[in-house]
Amino acid sequence: MPSLSELKKRIVESQLWRSMFRHEYPDTPRNRVLQIMANVWLHLHPPKIRRHAIRVRFTWCMGGITFLMFLVTLVTGVILMFYYRPVAEYAYADMKYLQYDVPFGMIMRNMHRWAAHGMVITVWLHMFRVFMTGSYKPPREFNWVIGVVLLTITLLLSFTGYLLPWDQLSIWAVTVGTNMARATPFVGSEGPFGELVGVTSRYDARAFLLGGTLVGPAALLRFYVLHCIFLPILISLLMIVHFWRVRKDGGISGPL
Amino acid sequence: MAEPKENTTLKPDAQSAGGKEPVVADRVHVWPYLVRNEFICSIIVIVILTVWSIVIDAPLEEPANPTQTPNPSKAPWYFLGLQEMLVYFDPWFAGVVLPSLIIVGLMVIPYIDINPKGNGYYTFRERPFAITTFLFGFFFLWISLIITGVFFRGPGWNLFWPWETWDPHMVIALTNVDLPEWGPLRWMGNPKIFGVELIGLVLITLYFSVAFIVYYMKRDTSDTIRQLGPVRYGIVAFLLLTMMSLPIKALLRLAFNIQYVWVTPWFNI
Ligand code: HEM
Numbered sequence: 001m002p003s004l005s006e007l008k009k010r011i012v013e014s015q016l017w018r019s020m021f022r023h024e025y026p027d028t029p030r031n032r033v034l035q036i037m038a039n040v041w042l043h044l045h046p047p048k049i050r051r052h053a054i055r056v057r058f059t060w061c062m063g064g065i066t067f068l069m070f071l072v073t074l075v076t077g078v079i080l081m082f083y084y085r086p087v088a089e090y091a092y093a094d095m096k097y098l099q100y101d102v103p104f105g106m107i108m109r110n111m112h113r114w115a116a117h118g119m120v121i122t123v124w125l126h127m128f129r130v131f132m133t134g135s136y137k138p139p140r141e142f143n144w145v146i147g148v149v150l151l152t153i154t155l156l157l158s159f160t161g162y163l164l165p166w167d168q169l170s171i172w173a174v175t176v177g178t179n180m181a182r183a184t185p186f187v188g189s190e191g192p193f194g195e196l197v198g199v200t201s202r203y204d205a206r207a208f209l210l211g212g213t214l215v216g217p218a219a220l221l222r223f224y225v226l227h228c229i230f231l232p233i234l235i236s237l238l239m240i241v242h243f244w245r246v247r248k249d250g251g252i253s254g255p256l
Numbered sequence: 257m258a259e260p261k262e263n264t265t266l267k268p269d270a271q272s273a274g275g276k277e278p279v280v281a282d283r284v285h286v287w288p289y290l291v292r293n294e295f296i297c298s299i300i301v302i303v304i305l306t307v308w309s310i311v312i313d314a315p316l317e318e319p320a321n322p323t324q325t326p327n328p329s330k331a332p333w334y335f336l337g338l339q340e341m342l343v344y345f346d347p348w349f350a351g352v353v354l355p356s357l358i359i360v361g362l363m364v365i366p367y368i369d370i371n372p373k374g375n376g377y378y379t380f381r382e383r384p385f386a387i388t389t390f391l392f393g394f395f396f397l398w399i400s401l402i403i404t405g406v407f408f409r410g411p412g413w414n415l416f417w418p419w420e421t422w423d424p425h426m427v428i429a430l431t432n433v434d435l436p437e438w439g440p441l442r443w444m445g446n447p448k449i450f451g452v453e454l455i456g457l458v459l460i461t462l463y464f465s466v467a468f469i470v471y472y473m474k475r476d477t478s479d480t481i482r483q484l485g486p487v488r489y490g491i492v493a494f495l496l497l498t499m500m501s502l503p504i505k506a507l508l509r510l511a512f513n514i515q516y517v518w519v520t521p522w523f524n525i
Pocket residue numbers: 059061062063064066067123126127130133135136140143144145146147148149150151154239242246251252253254
C-alpha cells in the first residue's frame with residue numbers, strides 16, 4: 001500500500017494529470033495574497049486578517065450568515081417574481097399555482113420565506129454579538145448606525161413581503177401593523193393633535209402607506225414595489241457601505 | 257476548527273500607539289483560513305435551510321377577505337413585541353413613539369457609551385451598566401414580549417396557555433380604572449386644568465425629574481456623570497427612564513388594573 005503522499009505524487013506526475021494542469025500551484029504567501037487580491041468577489045476581504053477575527057467564537061459568523069440569507073432571498077425572490085402578479089385578483093391564485101404547478105415552486109417559496117425569517121433572527125444575533133464585543137466603540141460608531149438602518153430595512157422587507165401572498169394571514173397582519181400609523185402624532189387621523197392638523201382617515205400617514213383607507217389592491221401594489229425594488233436596492237447600497245466601513249475602520253474589532 | 261498554524265511575523269511598521277513597544281502583528285492569511293470558514297459555514301447553513309424548506313411548508317391560508325376579521329389578528333412574529341406593548345400603552349405611544357425611540361436609541365449607543373474599555377472583546381466586568389441595560393432591553397423587553405405574543409395570546413388578545421383551547425367567547429371583566437380613580441388616590445378627587453389631569457402630570461414630571469435630582473446630587477462625586485457631561489447624561493437618562501416606563505406600566509396594569517396614568521384631552525398615557 002503506498003502512503004498518501006506517495007499516492008498524491010503518483011497522481012500528480014501521471015501523464016493524464018500533467019496533460020490537464022501544466023504546472024503545480026505552489027502554496028506560497030504571494031499566491032495566498034493573490035487569491036484574494038485578484039478576485040473581484042474575494043477582494044472584499046483584506047489579504048491578511050487578525051488571528052482572533054476568524055474565530056467562530058468571536059463573530060459567530062452572524063454578519064456573514066445574514067448576508068448569505070439575503071443572497072438566498074434575492075435568488076429565490078427573482079424566481080418567485082416570474083410567476084407572481086401583484087394584482088388582487090391574481091395574487092392568491094398565483095401562490096397556489098406556484099405551490100402546486102410550478103416545478104420546484106413550493107421549495108422556492110419555502111426557501112424564500114424561511115431565509116427571510118432566518119435573516120431577521122441572524123441580524124438580531126449579529127447586533128447582539130457586536131454589542132457584546134463592544135465593537136461599536138470608536139472608530140466603528142458610524143458602522144453601528146448604518147447597521148441599525150440595515151436592521152430596520154430588514155424588518156421592513158420582511159413586513160412588505162408578508163402581504164404578497166394575499167391570504168387571510170397577510171392582510172390582517174398588515175392591517176394590524178399599519179393601523180399603528182393611524183395613531184402617529186400630528187399626521188395620523190387618530191393620533192394626538194391629528195385633528196388640530198386637519199388630517200382625515202383618507203389623508204393621513206396610514207392612507208399614504210396603503211394608498212387608501214384599507215389594505216386593498218393599491219396597498220398590494222405599493223408593498224410589491226417596495227418589497228421587490230425599492231427596499232432591496234436600498235439595503236444593497238447600505239450593505240456595500242457597511243462592508244466597506246468594516247475594512248476602513250480597521251477590520252474586525254479586537255483587543256487593542 | 258483547527259487553529260491556523262502560521263508564523264507570527266513581526267512587521268516593522270506594527271508599532272503600538274506610544275511608538276515604543278512593538279506589538280505583535282498577529283495576522284493570518286485570509287486565503288485559506290477565513291475563506292475556508294466562510295465556505296464551510298455557508299454550506300452548513302444552506303443545507304439546514306434546504307432541509308427545513310423541504311420539511312416545513314410556508315403557510316398559506318384562505319384568500320384575503322376584508323369582511324372577515326380573524327380573532328386574534330396577529331402581526332408578523334417579529335412585530336409582536338410592538339403589538340404586545342399595545343396592551344399597556346395607546347397606539348400613538350406603543351406603535352409610533354416607542355419604536356422610533358428604540359431605533360434612535362440604538363443608533364445613539366456608540367455616542368453615549370463613552371467607556372473606552374471592552375472594545376473588541378467579550379467582557380462583563382469592564383462595562384456592567386451597558387451590558388445589563390442591553391440584556392434587559394433585548395431579552396426582557398423584546399424577546400419575552402415576542403414570546404408572549406406568539407404563544408400566549410388568543411382571541412380578544414387574552415392570555416392563554418399554549419395547550420389551552422381558545423375560547424372566543426371568554427369574557428374577561430374589564431375592571432381597569434385610571435390612576436386618579438384608583439383606591440389610594442381617590443380622596444384627591446381628580447383635579448384638572450383645561451381638562452388635563454394634574455395627578456398624572458405631577459407623577460410623570462416627578463418620574464423624569466429623578467434624572468435631574470441624580471445629576472445635581474452626584475455630579476461632584478461621580479466620575480461617570482462628569483465625563484458624560486450634561487447633554488449625554490440627559491440623553492442616557494431620558495432613554496433609560498422611557499425604557500423603564502414599559503415594565504412600570506405593565507406592572508401597574510397587571511397588579512393594580514390601572515388603565516391610564518395620565519389623561520389629557522389630546523392623548524392618554
Ligand atoms: C443586513 C444586515 C447586516 C449585514 C449583512 C451585516 C454584515 C456584516 C458583516 C459580514 C460583518 C463582518 C463581521 C461579522 O460577520 O460579524 C459586519 C460587521 C459589523 N456590523 Fe454588520 N451587518 C448587518 C447589520 C448590522 C447591524 C444591525 C448592526 C448593529 C446595529 C451592525 C453593526 C456592525 C458592526 C459595528 C460591525 C463591525 C464589527 C467588528 O468590527 O467587530 N451590522 N456586518
